[in-house]
Amino acid sequence: SQTIHQWPATLVQPVGSPLSLECTVEGTSNPNLYWYRQAAGRGLQLLFYSVGIGQISSEVPQNLSASRPQDRQFILSSKKLLLSDSGFYLCAWSVAGARDEQFFGPGTRLTVL
């Protein structure tokens, strides 16, 4: 069966520090991968998605970037965190794009101070 992992589970970082969040999927090949941010009362905002190694699409211009160095690994990064980057970050995968359900990881709670 497929599983999706995210780490760390929680992170507290000072403003201006770098960020690296990792997501890995097991039990499937060539998944579509997604990064979402969830802020209180605002639902889920799609940040990036990837349909293959090295292929990244950005949905919202911002302080963050994403990379996919391996088929089942998706990384969310920032060079300098802003206070507004605080939130709950969710990684997800799917087989076939927006006509298919997405399966979510447990999330990372990021607090920028």
Added chain:
Amino acid sequence: AQSVTQPDIHITVSEGASLELRCNYSYGATPYLFWYVQSPGQGLQLLLKYFSGDTLVQGIKGFEAEFKRSQSSFNLRKPSVHWSDAAEYFCAVGSNSGYALNFGKGTSLLVTP
């Protein structure tokens, strides 16, 4: 463009009572519709999905949803709510093209004794 509206931000029901969570979507073609549930600090779990066929779909944990094209709705129902159903519920719409699911802002369910 697709959009999803969940009109109720918060809903409170008594344990054992019936539940209906509303979801309205805007999309030109036949949508792909999903309901997810999120417990505090956790990722999202898929409850059910509608792609085509029978407009009444059954999901996990005793939930069901009915697709009504004439009303552009996909409301989630449960005949008898349990205390463990207290969570955030998200409706989402996908399409036959693209990769992003559009999520509503969620409905927070509180279950009282």
